[in-house]
Amino acid sequence: MQKKDPAIVNFVFIAIALLWIKTYIVYKLNMNLQIENLIQELILFINPISFLMLVFGLGLLLEGIRQKWYVLTASLVISIILYANAVYYREFFDFITLPLLMQTNNLADLESSIWELISPYDIFYFADVMILLIIAYRKPVRIAFQKMQTPSIKAFYFSAIAFFLLNLGLSETQRPELLTRTFDREILVKNLGTYNFHIYDVFLQTKTKAQRAMANGNELTDIEEYTESKSSGSNKELFGEAKGKNIIIVSMESIQSFVIGKEINGKEITPFLNDFIEESYYFDQFYHQTGQGKTSDSEFLLDTSLYPLGRGAVFFTHSNNEYSTLTEKLNKEGYYTANFHANNKSFWNRDVMYSQFGYDRFFSMADYEIDDVNSVGWGMKDIDFFEQSVDHLNDIPKPFYGKFITLTNHFPFHLDSEDKFIDEYNSPSGTLNRYFPTVRYTDEALKVFIENLKREGIYEDSIIVLYGDHYGISENHNPSMEQFLGKEITPFESVQLQRVPMIIHIPGHEGKTISTVSGQIDLRPTLLNLAGIDSKKDIEFGSDLFAQDREEFTILRDSSFITKDQVYTKGSCYDKATGEILTKSECDPYRQRAKLELDYSDKIIYGDLLRFHNNH
Ligand code: GP9
Ligand code: MN
Numbered sequence: 001m002q003k004k005d006p007a008i009v010n011f012v013f014i015a016i017a018l019l020w021i022k023t024y025i026v027y028k029l030n031m032n033l034q035i036e037n038l039i040q041e042l043i044l045f046i047n048p049i050s051f052l053m054l055v056f057g058l059g060l061l062l063e064g065i066r067q068k069w070y071v072l073t074a075s076l077v078i079s080i081i082l083y084a085n086a087v088y089y090r091e092f093f094d095f096i097t098l099p100l101l102m103q104t105n106n107l108a109d110l111e112s113s114i115w116e117l118i119s120p121y122d123i124f125y126f127a128d129v130m131i132l133l134i135i136a137y138r139k140p141v142r143i144a145f146q147k148m149q150t151p152s153i154k155a156f157y158f159s160a161i162a163f164f165l166l167n168l169g170l171s172e173t174q175r176p177e178l179l180t181r182t183f184d185r186e187i188l189v190k191n192l193g194t195y196n197f198h199i200y201d202v203f204l205q206t207k208t209k210a211q212r213a214m215a216n217g218n219e220l221t222d223i224e225e226y227t228e229s230k231s232s233g234s235n236k237e238l239f240g241e242a243k244g245k246n247i248i249i250v251s252m253e254s255i256q257s258f259v260i261g262k263e264i265n266g267k268e269i270t271p272f273l274n275d276f277i278e279e280s281y282y283f284d285q286f287y288h289q290t291g292q293g294k295t296s297d298s299e300f301l302l303d304t305s306l307y308p309l310g311r312g313a314v315f316f317t318h319s320n321n322e323y324s325t326l327t328e329k330l331n332k333e334g335y336y337t338a339n340f341h342a343n344n345k346s347f348w349n350r351d352v353m354y355s356q357f358g359y360d361r362f363f364s365m366a367d368y369e370i371d372d373v374n375s376v377g378w379g380m381k382d383i384d385f386f387e388q389s390v391d392h393l394n395d396i397p398k399p400f401y402g403k404f405i406t407l408t409n410h411f412p413f414h415l416d417s418e419d420k421f422i423d424e425y426n427s428p429s430g431t432l433n434r435y436f437p438t439v440r441y442t443d444e445a446l447k448v449f450i451e452n453l454k455r456e457g458i459y460e461d462s463i464i465v466l467y468g469d470h471y472g473i474s475e476n477h478n479p480s481m482e483q484f485l486g487k488e489i490t491p492f493e494s495v496q497l498q499r500v501p502m503i504i505h506i507p508g509h510e511g512k513t514i515s516t517v518s519g520q521i522d523l524r525p526t527l528l529n530l531a532g533i534d535s536k537k538d539i540e541f542g543s544d545l546f547a548q549d550r551e552e553f554t555i556l557r558d559s560s561f562i563t564k565d566q567v568y569t570k571g572s573c574y575d576k577a578t579g580e581i582l583t584k585s586e587c588d589p590y591r592q593r594a595k596l597e598l599d600y601s602d603k604i605i606y607g608d609l610l611r612f613h614n615n616h
Contacts, residue, residue: 008142008143008144009142009143009144010060010143010144010145010146010148011059011067011068011071011132011135011136011143011144011145012056012057012059012060012067012071014132014135014143015056015059015071015074015075015128015132016049016052016053016056018075018128018131018132019048019052019056019075019078019079019128020048020049020052021128022079022082022125022127022128023048023052023082023193023194023195024044024045024048026082026085026086026125027044027194030086030089030090031086031089031189032093033186033189033190034186034190035190039170039173039174040174040190042170043167043170043171043174043190043191044190046163046166046167047167047190047191047192047193047196048193048194048195049160049163049167050160050161050163050164050167050193050196051193051195051196051199052078052195053156053157053159053160053163054157054160055074055078056071056074056075057153057156057157057160058070058074059071059074060147060148060152060153060156061147061148061153062147063145063146063147064145065145067145067146067147068136068145071132071136072129072132072133072136075128075129075132076126076129078195079125079126079128079129081194081195081198082125082194083122083125083126084096085194086125087114087117087118087122090117093346094185094186094345094346094351095185095186095189095194095197096198097185097201097205098201098202098205164196167191167192167193168192171191171192174191175187175191178191178192185197185346185349186344186346188200204316204317208317208318208320208606211606211607212606212607212608214607215603215606215607215608215609216607216612217609217612219603219607219609220539220604220609220612220613222600223539223600223603223604223609224539224613226596226597226600227539227540227541230541230543230551231536231543232543232544232547232549232550232551233543233544233547233548233549233550234525234529234543234544234546234547235529235544235546235547235548238529238530238546239529239530239532240530240531240532241463241506241530241532242463242506242527242530242531242532243531243532244399245399245461245462245463245507246398246399246400246401246402246458246461246462246463247330247335247399247400247401247402247462247463247465247527247530247531248402248404248453248462248463248464248465249302249401249402249403249404249465249466249467250403250404250405250406250446250449250464250465250466250467251295251298251299251302251403251404251405251406251467251469252406252409252442252446252466252467252468252469252500252501253295253405253406253407253408253409253410253442253469253472254409254410254411254435254439254468254469254470254471254472255409255439255442255468255469255472255500255501256468256471256472256473256497256498256499256500256501257284257286257468257499257500257501258485258497258499259436259439260273260274260277260284260501261274264422264423264424264425264436265422265423267421267422267423267440269422269436269439269440269443270439270440270443271443272443272444272446272447272450273443273446273466273501273503276446276450276466276503276505277501277503277511277513278511279505279510279511280464280503280504280505280506280509280511281503281504281505281506281509281511281512281513281514281546282501282502282503282511282512282513282514283502283503283504283513283514283515283516283518283545284499284513284514284515285499285515285516285517285518285552285562286467286499286500286501286502286518286519286520287498287499287500287517287518287519287520287554287556287562288468288469288470288471288498288499288500288519288520289301289307289308289519289520289521289554289555289556289557290308290469290470290520290557291308291309291310291557291558292309292312292313293308293309293312293313293314293315293316293348294313294469294470295348295405295469295470296308296313296314296315296348296349296350296353297313297314297315297470297557298467298469298470298520299315299350299353299403299405300314300315300353301519301520301521301523301524302326302403302520302523302524303323303325303326303327303357303524304323304324304325304326304524305326305521305522305523305524305525305538305540305541305542306323306521306539306540306541306601306604306605307521307541307555307557307597307598307601307602308557309602309605310557310558310598310602313348313349314605315348315349315350315353316348316349318605318606318608319349319352319353319356320356320608321356321605321608321610321611322608322610322611323356323357323610324538324539324610324613325357325358326523326524326527326528327357327358327359327401328357328358329528329531329533329535330401330531330533331358331360333531333532333533334399335399335400335401335531336360336361336396336397336398336399336400336401337358337359337360337361337400337401337402338359338360338361338362338363338392338396338400338401338402338403339354339359339361339362339363339364339402339403339405340363340385340389340392340402340403340404340405341362341363341364341404341405341407342364342365342368342370342379342380342385342388342407343364343365343378343379343405343407344364344365345362345364345365345366350362350364351364361396363389363392365379365380367392368380368384368385368388369388370384376408376414376415376416376419377407377408377410377412377413377414377415378407378408378410379407380407381408381419381441381445382406382407382408382409382441382442382445382446383441383444383445383448385404385406385407385445386404386445386446386448386449386452387448387452389404389449390449390452390453390456390458393453393456393458394456398461399461404449405469406442406445408438408441408442408445409435409438409439409441409442409472410438410472411431411472412431412434413431413434413435413437413438413472414434414438415434415437415438415441419437419441420437420440420441421437421440421441421444422436422437422440423436423437424436424437425480425484427479427480427483427484428479428480429477429479429480429481431473431476431477432473432477432480432481432484433480435472435473439472446466450464459507460507461507462507463504463505463506463507463530464503464504464505465502465503465504465505465523465527466501466502466503466505467500467501467502467503467520467523468500468501468502469500470500471497471498471500473497475489475494478494481497490579491569491570491572491574492567492569492572492574492579493579494569495556495560495562495567495569496567498556502518504526504545506530514545514546516545516550516552517552517553517554517562517563517564518545518550518552518554519542519554519555519556520542521540521541521542521554522542522543522544522545523542524540524542525540525542525543525544526542526544526545526546529544529546539604539610539613541597541600541601552564553590553593555594555597555598556569557598559594559595559598561587561590561591561594562576563576563590564576565577566582566586566587566590567579568587568590568591568594571584572584573585573586573587
């Protein structure tokens with residue numbers, strides 16, 4: 001009598017298991033994904049499963065030869081995608097995206113190097129497909145090629161969804177706002193898995209494409225009229241003041257204005273900045289206008305004088321648009337343009353966006369010597385970053401335009417004890433307490449930077465702009481902030497706290513504080529005027545900070561706004577000088593305009609409208 005064999009496995013499950021294991025092996029052997037703890041390892045391990053179950057699950061509706069064909073084809077296609085990513089990663093340390101496949105010059109680059117990147121041993125990447133092929137051909141007795149019963153299929157799909165939700169939930173604990181902020185491809189792949197990442201990428205791309213396809217140049221006419229009528233002129237005396245000089249921009253991570261001139265236990269938080277302000281133009285009513293794209297949003301404002309988007313990071317969602325950038329204009333004027341930031345080049349999609357903006361060079365993580373001693377928290381310490389950056393400066397053509405992005409003063413504000421030059425604050429918020437020593441550290445790094453620039457003879461030939469990129473202390477810490485500031489934080493005060501330091505140092509000019517209400521959107525016109533480049537015909541929402549008759553009206557990304565006399569936020573109008581509530585009608589004329597201006601800017605980005613601008 002024949003025994004009944006209990007161990008019959010469906011072909012579909014074997015395919016899922018093989019591809020799952022293979023994907024994990026490729027992650028581990030091929031991709032240099034930074035895993036910080038066990039949960040992240042677990043996420044990485046489980047992240048291929050939901051996608052594989054969804055795709056191969058369809059095979060459970062088929063049987064016999066049909067099931068074999070379906071499973072083999074699906075397995076081959078997915079393996080090719082995985083292999084393509086692995087090969088691309090070998091060279092670029094990055095993942096394939098749709099816009100990338102559509103950028104023909106990128107593809108040409110790829111083609112030439114592809115033969116160097118692949119090897120005969122790569123056949124092992126398809127080992128599982130071959131195993132499946134052998135199984136399908138030899139039909140071993142313990143493997144079934146059968147349909148599944150409907151209740152079991154339902155249970156199967158429920159578990160696929162459950163796996164996906166578990167995956168997402170765990171990722172959310174590691175990376176809050178993973179999908180809306182879309183930080184970095186590496187982080188997305190680590191958390192969602194390489195396959196789900198592709199789906200997400202296709203979704204983003206389709207949405208963007210549809211909005212772009214529906215747009216036409218007519219929409220631009222109103223916008224052009226608006227920005228023209230808004231234009232408040234520029235400072236004629238300072239026109240061309242920077243001509244021939246280097247332009248150095250420092251984006252200071254998470255530095256807000258409220259630390260300027262303040263002390264902790266009798267020690268200044270920003271001794272260097274306090275002194276530097278004395279010999280520079282200091283704008284004390286300057287606001288950041290960033291949204292979820294944080295640092296990248298501030299970079300976007302700087303280069304385009306457009307608003308970043310209300311959700312997501314424009315650096316990710318609209319990196320293929322045409323923009324009229326500060327960088328391009330400086331390039332035309334003979335400047336060598338470069339970015340300096342010791343982080344992954346793909347963070348915030350910078351590598352893609354920077355080349356779209358026209359930067360000649362991006363000195364990223366790979367261009368710095370980074371080790372355990374010179375890094376903390378998010379990466380390389382600011383002092384070391386500036387020291388090595390000045391070395392790079394010696395190798396590039398002059399005059400240059402260089403943007404330097406600091407990193408140490410980043411949430412959660414960790415610092416090695418030897419870098420703590422002042423005490424932590426003493427409040428219930430550990431975040432706020434640690435913030436002050438890290439700000440103090442960045443202040444020290446800026447001092448080192450300026451000293452090195454002087455030593456190399458670059459300082460006297462350069463205009464230096466320092467600005468804070470966005471807030472560092474969120475409203476989450478209001479009770480402790482109230483303790484530090486010694487006052488209640490009303491919605492009005494919250495807006496005031498969005499001020500970031502903004503300093504322009506011009507050799508030979510005396511220090512002066514200018515209290516004009518302004519924001520990051522004004523950087524592009526200001527710098528172009530200093531460089532002696534006309535930007536009157538450009539579509540810019542900002543205006544020259546030095547213009548005598550400039551309109552004081554700054555809009556934040558959440559639609560709050562600030563004028564010379566009022567602050568409007570969360571549905572209330574406040575007196576700018578006293579913080580008292582005014583009747584709403586006093587803010588009315590500006591309310592419509594704030595909405596209109598943000599709308600116009602969004603329209604430009606969603607419709608990629610600057611491609612129709614003839615001045616471009
Ligand atoms: C990362 C750095 C910080 O490269 O710019 O980004 P953030 O979180 O501040 O946007
Ligand atoms: Mn930042």
